[in-house]
Amino acid sequence: MTNGPARPALADARLELRIADGKPDYSSGEAVAEANRCLYCHDAPCVTACPTGIDIPTFIRKIGTGNVSGSARTILSANLLGYSCARVCPVEALCVGACVYNAWHRSPPIAIGRLQRHAVELAFVDGHAADLFAKATPNGKRVVCVGAGPASLACAGYLALEGCAVTLLEQRAVPGGLNATGVAPYKMHAEGALAEVEFIRSLGVEIRSGVEVGRDVTTEQLLADYDAVFLGCGLGTDSSLGIPGESGGGVLGAVEWIERLKLESGYALSGIRQAVVVGGGNTAIDAARELAKLGVREVTLLYRRTEADMSGYHHELESARKEGVRLMERAVPKAFVREGDALRGIELADGRDVPCDLAILAIGQAKLRKLVESVPGVKLDEKGRAIADPMTGATGNPKVWAGGDAIGGELVVTAAQDGKRAARGICAALGVAVRPDSPMHAGHR
Amino acid sequence: MADLSINFAGITSPNPFWLASAPPTNTGDQIMRAFDHGWGGAVWKTLGEPVVDTSSRFGALHVGDQRMVGFNNIELITDRPLEVNLREIREVKKRYPKHAVIVSLMVESKEDWREIIRRAVDTGADGLELNFGCPHGMCERGMGSAVGQEPEVLKLVAGWAVEFSSIPVLIKLTPNIGDILEPGVAAVEAGAHGLSLINTIKSIVGVDLDRMVPYPVVGQRSTNGGYCGPAVKPIALHMVSALAADPRVTIPISGIGGITTWRDAAEFIAMGSTSVQVCTAAMHYGFRIVEDMIDGLSSFLDSKGMKSVNELRGKAVPAFSDWGDLDLNYKVAARVDVQKCIGCDLCYVACRDASVNCIHTGAEPLHAGHLAPTREAANARRAATGVHVTWVDETECTGCNLCAHVCPVADCITMVDVTNGKPFESWNDRIAKGTSKVPGGLHD
Numbered sequence: 001m002t003n004g005p006a007r008p009a010l011a012d013a014r015l016e017l018r019i020a021d022g023k024p025d026y027s028s029g030e031a032v033a034e035a036n037r038c039l040y041c042h043d044a045p046c047v048t049a050c051p052t053g054i055d056i057p058t059f060i061r062k063i064g065t066g067n068v069s070g071s072a073r074t075i076l077s078a079n080l081l082g083y084s085c086a087r088v089c090p091v092e093a094l095c096v097g098a099c100v101y102n103a104w105h106r107s108p109p110i111a112i113g114r115l116q117r118h119a120v121e122l123a124f125v126d127g128h129a130a131d132l133f134a135k136a137t138p139n140g141k142r143v144v145c146v147g148a149g150p151a152s153l154a155c156a157g158y159l160a161l162e163g164c165a166v167t168l169l170e171q172r173a174v175p176g177g178l179n180a181t182g183v184a185p186y187k188m189h190a191e192g193a194l195a196e197v198e199f200i201r202s203l204g205v206e207i208r209s210g211v212e213v214g215r216d217v218t219t220e221q222l223l224a225d226y227d228a229v230f231l232g233c234g235l236g237t238d239s240s241l242g243i244p245g246e247s248g249g250g251v252l253g254a255v256e257w258i259e260r261l262k263l264e265s266g267y268a269l270s271g272i273r274q275a276v277v278v279g280g281g282n283t284a285i286d287a288a289r290e291l292a293k294l295g296v297r298e299v300t301l302l303y304r305r306t307e308a309d310m311s312g313y314h315h316e317l318e319s320a321r322k323e324g325v326r327l328m329e330r331a332v333p334k335a336f337v338r339e340g341d342a343l344r345g346i347e348l349a350d351g352r353d354v355p356c357d358l359a360i361l362a363i364g365q366a367k368l369r370k371l372v373e374s375v376p377g378v379k380l381d382e383k384g385r386a387i388a389d390p391m392t393g394a395t396g397n398p399k400v401w402a403g404g405d406a407i408g409g410e411l412v413v414t415a416a417q418d419g420k421r422a423a424r425g426i427c428a429a430l431g432v433a434v435r436p437d438s439p440m441h442a443g444h445r
Numbered sequence: 446m447a448d449l450s451i452n453f454a455g456i457t458s459p460n461p462f463w464l465a466s467a468p469p470t471n472t473g474d475q476i477m478r479a480f481d482h483g484w485g486g487a488v489w490k491t492l493g494e495p496v497v498d499t500s501s502r503f504g505a506l507h508v509g510d511q512r513m514v515g516f517n518n519i520e521l522i523t524d525r526p527l528e529v530n531l532r533e534i535r536e537v538k539k540r541y542p543k544h545a546v547i548v549s550l551m552v553e554s555k556e557d558w559r560e561i562i563r564r565a566v567d568t569g570a571d572g573l574e575l576n577f578g579c580p581h582g583m584c585e586r587g588m589g590s591a592v593g594q595e596p597e598v599l600k601l602v603a604g605w606a607v608e609f610s611s612i613p614v615l616i617k618l619t620p621n622i623g624d625i626l627e628p629g630v631a632a633v634e635a636g637a638h639g640l641s642l643i644n645t646i647k648s649i650v651g652v653d654l655d656r657m658v659p660y661p662v663v664g665q666r667s668t669n670g671g672y673c674g675p676a677v678k679p680i681a682l683h684m685v686s687a688l689a690a691d692p693r694v695t696i697p698i699s700g701i702g703g704i705t706t707w708r709d710a711a712e713f714i715a716m717g718s719t720s721v722q723v724c725t726a727a728m729h730y731g732f733r734i735v736e737d738m739i740d741g742l743s744s745f746l747d748s749k750g751m752k753s754v755n756e757l758r759g760k761a762v763p764a765f766s767d768w769g770d771l772d773l774n775y776k777v778a779a780r781v782d783v784q785k786c787i788g789c790d791l792c793y794v795a796c797r798d799a800s801v802n803c804i805h806t807g808a809e810p811l812h813a814g815h816l817a818p819t820r821e822a823a824n825a826r827r828a829a830t831g832v833h834v835t836w837v838d839e840t841e842c843t844g845c846n847l848c849a850h851v852c853p854v855a856d857c858i859t860m861v862d863v864t865n866g867k868p869f870e871s872w873n874d875r876i877a878k879g880t881s882k883v884p885g886g887l888h889d
């Protein structure tokens with residue numbers, strides 16, 4: 001069976017490889033010891049806090065009893081992207097933040113993310129992850145997912161397990177979406193994202209890279225060729241400030257910069273001594289932490305309002321500070337200062353000057369308005385996001401579903417849940433009889 | 446996926462996991478919920494003349510952070526009217542025809558046995574379990590362990606039940622005896638179809654030192670209870686094994702005693718159990734635990750290439766032998782993983798104070814000709830990090846295992862085979878050869 005191109009090779013000389021794993025995998029003994037701390041709560045708050053509703057106490061108990069492959073099955077049933085989520089989820093704000101140990105002031109909450117990583121990683125390393133699930137017989141339904149990021153991967157995986165023929169179309173050479181191009185390296189290198197893509201591929205999903213909808217194939221064609229279309233196309237390019245001096249060397253969008261850091265062979269930060277990151281979200285904090293970890297001496301986060309107003313996680317900002325990142329509040333850039341072509345600093349609206357030789361703009365990404373608008377019946381909201389039923393992913397076009405960043409999702413784990421919900425919605429609409437024990441039923445509705 | 450279904454003396458069950466006769470099987474509602482969670486069978490809480498229970502009635506042994514390592518109860522048999530229980534048994538069996546429903550019984554006279562067995566069989570239940578094990582309360586009235594402790598009485602009553610019953614009769618044995626083979630063989634001789642063991646162990650779980658009353662406290666007094674939970678597993682496992690290894694025991698065994706995980710269950714099955722019964726773990730965590738038991742056992746069987754749980758049954762029984770038949774030339778020695786050691790020195794002090802003092806730390810001298818393969822690496826790491834990495838003089842190590850058990854770090858201390866090709870020789874071999882004398886002994 002042909003199943004798309006072979007796994008794309010990643011370059012060896014990538015800057016992200018200089019950043020070490022922030023939370024290395026547990027040994028088996030460490031995992032069992034941590035698992036045995038879990039109280040195995042009933043109706044556990046950690047499950048409620050998980051956007052996909054993984055049965056966390058059960059998967060942890062299974063690690064404790066030595067049933068690690070069963071543990072991986074429990075995790076991946078509710079969230080086929082349990083591998084990347086274990087590493088990129090802001091667990092402090094989700095499951096770990098909800099752990100009952102927090103209310104006890106006795107010992108730290110259970111390291112749920114690390115335990116999840118242990119179980120799923122073992123299944124991935126053993127290469128038996130796809131064997132954890134029984135596949136339904138082919139049902140003849142054909143589904144195409146636009147984009148090969150988390151939402152599409154989840155949607156495709158669940159549908160493939162129910163017997164649908166699913167194709168993912170990815171405009172980049174490397175599939176995986178932001179998991180491959182945008183995750184902070186101390187959480188996961190691109191290799192991890194691609195290992196997960198391979199897992200989804202091994203469930204029977206076809207992945208075509210380098211195919212851009214609108215250029216290589218039209219939406220009309222997709223609607224004609226497939227029984228259902230899932231839009232998991234994410235967002236577009238980085239937004240810009242629109243101030244003097246912005247165009248030119250030394251000023252990059254955060255998503256673009258992180259992608260270069262993660263994937264570009266030979267990319268280096270030579271000569272960069274002072275760097276500035278503009279923004280107050282998690283992408284901004286990630287970029288600042290990466291600059292600091294890569295040895296840039298002065299890293300400053302410029303945020304237009306105060307710390308309390310920042311949308312980035314407090315715990316991430318605290319970690320950034322420990323790594324030497326400085327936060328400047330009420331810092332509104334007015335102009336980039338250049339000497340010839342070279343960037344020398346940023347002038348702020350209140351007259352302060354911030355010297356820098358690299359500026360990263362993390363002030364949001366443009367919406368893929370054009371692509372989404374090209375699908376008849378799909379409406380956009382005032383922010384340019386595709387309008388979809390949050391429970392099913394259904395859009396205004398009865399053959400089209402959407403999820404992930406394209407509908408305003410914010411995390412890998414919410415994208416995974418979007419994908420699962422859309423898979424349920426697609427099966428219902430196409431009359432696919434979902435097996436009673438299908439993983440699609442696992443976790444939250 | 447391996448086949449987990451079993452046939453226990455004609456009682457079929459989708460898997461070997463049964464709930465034991467106990468508080469979780471007091472009502473049809475509980476048992477049906479348990480079946481929905483995946484339990485393959487249930488032994489209904491003992492029917493008989495309904496009782497009045499005390500408040501409180503449970504006590505527990507907590508060890509460090511681990512709650513309920515041992516569990517103790519003074520609860521009696523069912524406190525509900527017989528008609529209600531019988532009606533619910535009939536209803537459960539009707540709704541769950543594929544699950545094993547076994548009724549535990551305990552009455553006194555022959556006529557009472559005849560009557561209750563007639564009515565229990567009439568519900569459509571799959572089997573009966575005679576409660577000859579309860580070591581508290583009921584035994585004072587001449588029932589429970591009072592029967593199980595007297596093989597002749599056990600044989601007589603079991604014989605009545607076999608005569609009166611048209612469905613399989615299991616005898617639940619008490620561990621509160623000297624030799625489990627006596628009641629076990631008596632049950633076989635009475636014609637019983639299966640054995641269930643162990644019932645609880647006579648116990649006092651602790652004492653309230655302020656009130657000067659043992660637990661569980663009932664006003665100003667307490668009484669001995671029945672002990673169960675993870676702490677009793679080794680005792681139960683031995684008794685099951687002793688019966689499974691005895692050629693006179695030709696009937697299936699339902700293993701009971703501290704079973705909490707699929708691994709515990711696999712061990713009981715490997716030692717000869719056909720089904721296993723669980724109570725304390727379900728009381729601690731709820732019926733949901735069975736999902737991992739099924740999943741874990743099934744994965745384990747798959748990993749060992751076994752198609753059915755029946756292939757596992759009794760697999761470890763042949764390796765259970767007398768001490769005199771163990772290989773005296775088999776030798777292991779402890780080895781400390783230099784990188785994993787965290788420097789707590791628990792192995793050091795345990796070996797020094799309770800074994801042969803062969804574990805060292807730092808530059809302690811090594812006797813000429815002795816082997817200590819990790820000594821240099823351990824001392825190098827200690828010098829570099831300050832961590833008290835320990836090392837073992839393997840020549841002095843007797844392979845007792847104590848250090849590996851006290852070590853808090855999993856897999857840090859492993860026992861390395863240092864038998865060095867010596868042939869098998871047991872104590873009984875030495876007796877037979879007349880080389881049984883030990884130098885320095887009484888007769889030296």
